[in-house]
Amino acid sequence: MSRIVVKVGSSSLSSAEGGLDGERVDALVDALAAGRERGDEIVLVSSGAIAAGLAPLSLPRRPRDLATQQAAASVGQGALIARYAQRFEHHGLVVGQVLLTADDVTRRSHYRNAYQTFARLLELGVVPIVNENDTVATSEIRFGDNDRLAALVSHLVHADLLVLLSDVDGLYDGDPRREGAAIIRDVHGEADIAELDIVRPSASAIGTGGMVTKIEAARIATGAGIPVVLTAAPQAAAALEGQAVGTRFHPTGRRRPTRLLWLAHASNTKGAVHLDAGAVRALTVRKASLLPAGITGVTGTFVAGDPVDLVGPDDVVIARGIVNYDSAELPSLLGRSTRDLAAELGAEYEREVVHRDDMMVI
Incomplete structure (x- = not known):
């Protein structure tokens, strides 16, 4: 069958x-x-x-x-x-x-x-x-x-x-x-x-x-x-x-995973998260999740659960992912470690910006 x-x-x-x-x-x-x-x-x-x-x-x-x-x-x-x-x-x-x-x-x-x-x-x-x-x-x-x-x-x-x-x-x-x-x-x-x-x-x-x-x-x-x-x-x-x-x-x-297949081939992203060179290496080489420490900027308007582009220092999209934060939340978190954020703002801020399982490197 x-x-x-x-x-x-x-x-x-x-x-x-x-x-x-x-x-x-x-x-x-x-x-x-x-x-x-x-x-x-x-x-x-x-x-x-x-x-x-x-x-x-x-x-x-x-x-x-x-x-x-x-x-x-x-x-x-x-x-x-x-x-x-x-x-x-x-x-x-x-x-x-x-x-x-x-x-x-x-x-x-x-x-x-x-x-x-x-x-x-x-x-x-x-x-x-x-x-x-x-x-x-x-x-x-x-x-x-x-x-x-x-x-x-x-x-x-x-x-x-x-x-x-x-x-x-x-x-x-x-x-x-x-x-x-x-x-x-x-x-x-x-x-x-x-x-x-x-x-x-x-x-x-x-x-x-x-x-x-x-x-x-x-x-x-x-x-x-x-x-x-x-x-x-x-x-x-x-x-x-x-x-x-x-x-x-x-x-x-x-x-x-089907949702990652969609991210790679057919999604309309809601905005972009801009990364430093270290974050790009972490995502593409070490297959890591995206953390606030490696983010340099945010463009567009999106909410947690939306697909976003992940953009390197040369403005090239290196991946797409399902973001865990609203665009309004991210600017105050940029460049900071999850440990520091959890200590100051609570355990919920220890989460990844984009988890590795919700990301597709292009």
Whole structure:
């Protein structure tokens, strides 16, 4: 039995007019249900809420402003999950809706709750259907696209495979619309794609992604030890069966805490903590936690629990971490030892500014 996360984009589910394409949705569900029948556990990360809301709201294309996007998502999310539920029920399967924001994988309490929710849903035989919580997410706390979300969910649920379904059947060495472009079947590391021109946005008027976001998602997942298959949505069944379709990205790293994976690849930091050279060495060489004694300054406004950049004397970001103090508290602590702070202000000030377990060196 394998645990597989499948991500499908808006363009693979929608008609040219912007509404849901029922036949495409049904074909995808049938492929996923066949995987369940073989004994695999399936988690579906599905875009399409905003696209599904366009037609009911008489919107000709995806809106650009956040408020209208959120309104479309509010209308469309119900239609999307209802269609999935109807088709999965045809196969005797129950679905569960999981809407996530960035906080759900960065803040420890949220992360644990998200993990427990997924674990219980899968234990109960439910097919979790995941989307970003577009209706309430602000631009500052968005994942940005569901490709990255799928990579992080893959890590969160301890997936054995991530399948990225797109409107192209794999990664090509050139524009796939041009004659002579060849598909790349295997990617073992950065060297295999270093010479590729992948900075091409999605051609869809509905979706937000493109090959750039899929490559980044593959980096996140494979860097955490999870293989990735990138292929076209009509090849979903073949990909789930293990056939050699699309492009396979092979693992390049090992599993690590999900919140640190988010810090390294997808977080929007709230401010910066500036370090002296000694603190930089302590973090990068000795793998130590960050203490007030090594801090020279603070920029931005943040509260305890927020992600921040850790910046060296040359103004280069050397790490990101979850800070344990508010920005207003730190200036009075700079350059002082935790022992002195505890003696003067109390034991609670003996804590690290950023603990090593909540830090990712870049």
